[in-house]
Each structure stands twice: as C-alpha cells, then as structure tokens.
Amino acid sequence: MTQLSLQHVIKRYGSYTASDDVSFEIPKGKIFGLLGPNGAGKTTLIRMITRILYPDSGTILFDGELLCDKHTERIGYMPEERGLYKKMKVGEHLIYLARLKGLSLAEAKEKVNYWLNRLEVTDWYLKHIEELSKGMSQKIQFIATVLHDPELLILDEPFSGLDPINSKLIEEEINRLSEQEKTIIFSTHRMEQVEEICDDIVLVNKGRKILEGEIKELKQRFKENKFRVSYRGELSDGVLDKLHVLSQAEGSVVVQFSEEHHGNDLLKLFIEQEVEVTAFNEILPSINEIFIRQVEQS
Amino acid sequence: MNKIWIIIQREYITRVRKKSFLLITLLAPLGFLLLTLFSVLISSYSQxxxxxxxxxxxxxxxxxxxxxxxxxxxxxxxxxxxxxxxxxxxxxxxxxxxxxxxxxxxxxxxxxxxxxxxxxxxxxxxxxxxxxxxxxxxxxxxxxxxxxxxxxxxxxxxxxxxQQKVTLNFESLNNEKEKQGYADAAALVGMVMGFAIYISLFLYGTMIMKGVMEEKTNRIVEVLTSSVKPFQMLMGKILGVGAVGLTQFVLWILLMFGVNLISGAIFGIALSHPASGMGQLQNSGVEPDDILAITQNISSLPILQIVILFPLYFLGGFFLYGSLFAAVGAAMGEDGDQQSLMIPITIPIIIAIMIAINVINNPDSALGFWGSIIPFTSPIVMSALLPFRPEWWQIALSLVLLIGGFLLTTYVAAKVYRAGILMYGKKIKLKEIIRWIFSKS
CATH class of the missing domain: 3.40.190.10 (Periplasmic binding protein-like II)
Structure with missing residues (x-):
C-alpha cells in the first residue's frame, strides 16, 4: 500500500528549479527518510505535500487520491523552522492548533490532555509559551503535530535542540506511531539517526532525486568489498602484498577486494597463515558515506 | 469558513485580554479629558x-x-x-x-x-x-x-x-432642512467621521501589520500554513483585528459620554469665565452663537443616511487597507527595517484626509467628487461629504468602486502575503513583490 506518491513533480521559482521532475513513493506504515544537503529542495517537496505550495506540473497522490486540501487534516507537519505564539498558554495554544486541523473543541481538549499526560508535562497546561525552554517548546511542537492523529507525519529535524533524554523520548514516540501503521517522513542532516530510524530513504540534490531505496539494500548496493580481519599471531612476510590493503594496525587489517572475490577467500588466506582470527566482518558503507559520495557525484 | 472563525476568535481574544488593550481603552478618553483641561488652562494662563x-x-x-x-x-x-x-x-x-x-x-x-x-x-x-x-x-x-x-x-x-454688520442667512432652496448654520454643522460632523476612519486605519492597520510580522518572525506561519490557507489566515486576522477595533470604539464612545459629562461641567465653568474659555473660542474664530446653531442643526443632518453609510465606508476602508497592511507586514523583513514599504499605503490615506479637510469647505468641488469616487480615498472623503447630502448615484458609484477596490486589494494582498510569509532571511525588494502580484497562484 502506498501512502504518498509523487510523480514527475516540477516546481520552479522564476528561472530557478527547486524541484526537477521528482518521483518517489512512500509505502504505508514506513519511516521514510528525505535527505539532501541544504538547499536541495527538501522543504519545497514537503511544502508541496502539505499543500502550502502547488507543483507546476506532475501529480501527488495521497492514499491513492489526488492530493487536495481536505487531506491536510490527515497530515501532521513539524517544520524545521517552527514557532508558537509566545503570549498564549500551552493548553489553549494546542487546542487552537488542533481545531485548525478540524477537531471539535471537545475532541481537541481531550487530545491535548491525553498528549500532555503522555509526555508527562500536564503541569505546563497554564504556562505561557514564552516561559518554556527551547526543548520544552519542542515537545509542545511535537504534540501539536500528532494531536489530530494524522496518518502521515512529516518531521523536519525533530531532534534539533533536544537533550539526549528528550530525544530518546521523542524517538520512542516516533517508533510507537510507526507501530500504529502511521507513515512518517523524516527529514534530517543527522545520518546516524537516519540509519537508526528509517526504513527507506530518498536523496535529493539540486532539486533532483539522485538516490532512492531501502537502507539495507542501499548499503549492499554501495558496498565496496571491504573487510576487516582481526587476528592474533604473526603473518608471514609478503602475504599481504598480493592484497589491496586499505589500513593496517597491530593485529588488524582492512582489505578491499575486487568484485569477483568473496569474503571466504580472505578468510581462507588467514586460516592458512595459521594465525588466530578473532573477528571478521564486512565493512558496509554508512548512509553518511553514501550521502556524501552521491552528492559529490551529482 | 469555520477555520476563519476559529482564527478570528484567537486574534480577538488574545488582543482584548492584553493589559495594554485595557490600558489604552481606558487611558485614551482620560487623555482626551486631560488634553481639554490642559488647553483650557493654557489659554487662561499663557495669555x-x-x-x-x-x-x-x-x-x-x-x-x-x-x-x-x-x-x-x-x-x-x-x-x-x-x-x-x-x-x-x-x-x-x-x-x-x-x-x-x-x-x-x-x-x-x-x-x-x-x-x-x-x-x-x-x-x-x-x-x-x-x-x-x-x-x-x-x-x-x-x-x-x-x-x-x-x-x-x-x-x-x-x-x-x-458699523453694523449683516449676517446672511445661508439656506438651501431645494432642501428645507438646511437652515442657517447647516454647513458648519455638516462640516463638523463630516470632519469627525473622516478623522475617525483616518485614525482607525492607522491604528488597526498597524495592528494587523504587526500581527503578521510577529507570525512571520516566530515562524508560527510554518505550522499554520499546513493547516489553513494563507487567505484564511489573512481574513481571520483582518476580521479579528476589526472586531477588536469595533470593541474599542464602542467602549470609547461609552467612555466619551462619561468624560463628556465631566468635562462639560468643567467647560461650563470655563465658559462662564470670560478670560479663559471665551478667549479661546474667540481665538478659534467660532462665536458662541455658531456653536448653538451647530447643535441645533445636527438634528437636521441626513442622520439615517449617515448611520447606514458611514459604517459601510468604515468597513470598506478597513478591508481595503487592512489587507494591504497585512501584505506589507508579510513582505517586511523580520527586523521590520523596511518601513519604506509602508509608504505606498500611507500616502493615499494622508492624501484622503487632506482632501477631506478641503471638501468640508468646498463640498461641491471636483476634487471632492473624485476623492469620494476613487476607492483609495473614498472611505475618508465620502464620510466627510455625507452630511452635505451627495447625490445618490455618486454614493452608489463610490460604493461599487469601493467594493471592487477592496476585492482587488485583498486579491493582490493575498498573493503578496502568501509569498511573503514564508520568505525569510533575505530582504524583499519591491520588484519581487510586483512579480508575486502578477504570478499565477
């Protein structure tokens, strides 16, 4: 099942093309990473999905239907640049935002209480927004995004400004929502978070999609046959000469193989050397490495 | 529509419950009272x-x-x-x-x-x-x-x-109500109405503008635009601030009545004291007889017309300029340093009040006619003209153009607003704003 499908989406600002024929699909219930360097066109894509902007051409389908304004009530968006009315109180502010998403006053109140309770911040209800710290208002932002129980959540840098404890809390909430079959678009620069959280990613640069796929599959696709062997004992001289050694340290060596070789070949070599192999693993590229390489190439 | 209503409520409630709202509402009539007292005092002591x-x-x-x-x-x-x-x-x-x-x-x-x-x-x-x-x-x-x-x-x-002087009785031939002194009464009422619109345009226009700038600066627009259309936000803000203005005006009128009673008592004393009150009145060239004539003539003004039309022009002017102030707020940099963007909207308002001042002395002039027809000046100029019974077709034409004018400015403002609110970090040039206006949505 596809939650969201972008087909040949183009958006131009004057002569500048912010989104150049971008197509990808987001399956239901997955956590989807939308990645790209600054100015790559991520925000433009998100704004088109949230109906803030309209594509010049191409189509966006939401749950199989052509995306239109009524769908915005089924989307929760937490922008990277976010803010709240400083003079309002936490409770009334959340109720206001929930009502703008189509909830009735009673529903809004109920949801606000539920979420304040859930994130253990019930006593903030009557606090003014301006009294909150950055991390605190971040939590309120998160609640505002999920209050109306959206099917699709768009989180742009949701962890920025959060301390490790609150980061953990939000991450748990994200995972919990994912278990509830919510689809989540996750946009960030922090690649270690992407690997930790996302199932699929799409990488954009200069308005174009340059990479798309499942994280596991991508790591396989971009692997470079690198292996690390840790061992005890002495290798005889010249053994490593035939290999492409990337780095070597006391009792450990990183080797790159050509395509036709196999991890077992390397292991065999070490076993024949009569040294004790303590660890043997393939080094897969991190998403960060893939990201940098792809951006540089594009 | 429902969402606009929710926005109106927030805009209204958050403003009205502010301490500064209460303070200004209460202090303005008090200030007025002090000002009258002060001017009486000055006239009796400075001479x-x-x-x-x-x-x-x-x-x-x-x-x-x-x-x-x-x-x-x-x-x-x-x-x-x-x-x-x-x-x-x-x-x-x-x-x-x-x-x-x-x-x-x-x-x-x-x-x-x-x-x-x-x-x-x-x-x-x-x-x-x-x-x-x-x-x-x-x-x-x-x-x-x-x-x-x-x-x-x-x-x-x-x-x-x-040396005996003669005072001509200026009376209208085709309107038996326009008795002697009518023009003075009409001028006074017209000027008060014109100024009321003039002041509220600036007062509530800036309130709208600041509200938009605040939303832009603290980035709440990012959150809001994913829930509501920019047009809904724009309308909600204008209507909400409009309701605040209405509340304030009603309160002021009530308070003015109270203050009037007090200052009337003081003025009464002042008037009986030839050195101060009379001197001041004589200096301003108004004879006590004139004041009597004015108060007598107010009842013969076209009151029904004024009561119906003045609020229409008030609202028309408010919508026309309110949306423009919102657009300027959206186009303004976050630090609000581009005050020059306000010039295109403040100039016509100032021109309008200048025409209005001229018109009350010259109600049938061509300047007055055009001023009362063109939507950018008509709310103020026509309000000043209303007591002089302008032709019905002139009013009709002016109203039609005003409605057309405010639809146009709202359309233009919505485009600028829409593009402006999500644009930060760089200075927005007039050229860019013009491009937004003519771009397809």
Missing amino acids: DKTDVAIIDESGLFSDTPIPDAEDETVYFHKISDNYEKLSAELAKKDDKQPKYEAIIYIPKNFDLNSPNKPGIAYRYVKRPGLSKRSFINQRMTDALQKLRMSLLHINEQQIEDM
Missing part, C-alpha cells in the same frame, strides 16, 4: 498681561477712548511722561517687572491724513506675539477711524449705526 503706555505728543487722541482687550491681555495707559525718559527707563535690562511692557509713541507732527508718515511707533521690552500685534494694530486703527469721524462731526451713535 499674559501686557501694559502698554500711550504717549501722545500730538494730543489728537486725548478724547478718543482706546479700550483694553476684553480677554484681559492688553491694557492701554494714556500717560503724559517724557518719551525719551521713559524709553531709557524701560530699556534697562535689570528691571524684572517693568511698569510697562511697551510704549506707543504718537509724535507731535502726527498727521491724521497721512497716518504712516510720520508713523506711530510701538517700542517694546517684550516682543508681542502675532495675535497681540494684530490686536493692538486694530485698536489703533479703530481709534484713528473714530477720531476722523468725530472730526467730520459724526457722533458716537451714528458711528455705531454705520
């Missing part, structure tokens, strides 16, 4: 007394009275001192309180037939103000006139008879 010595060497004026000022500001003293001696005495700077502040010196060879050659000198210690100078000049001219007439053997009574 200091001037003693003028008259040394008449020619002896011509000895039998002609030169009366003191009615408002107790100038006193004339005919004395027979030596001119040179007295002027030397007065010229001494160390004298803090001289006997006389000035000397009118009429030379020995003063000739009634050529009163400026040799002329009468006015030598002062303290420089007289403009109004005092013209008052003294007038008194001397009057005295001269009387003197010459008496030389022609015309007696006091005859002089008075000769």
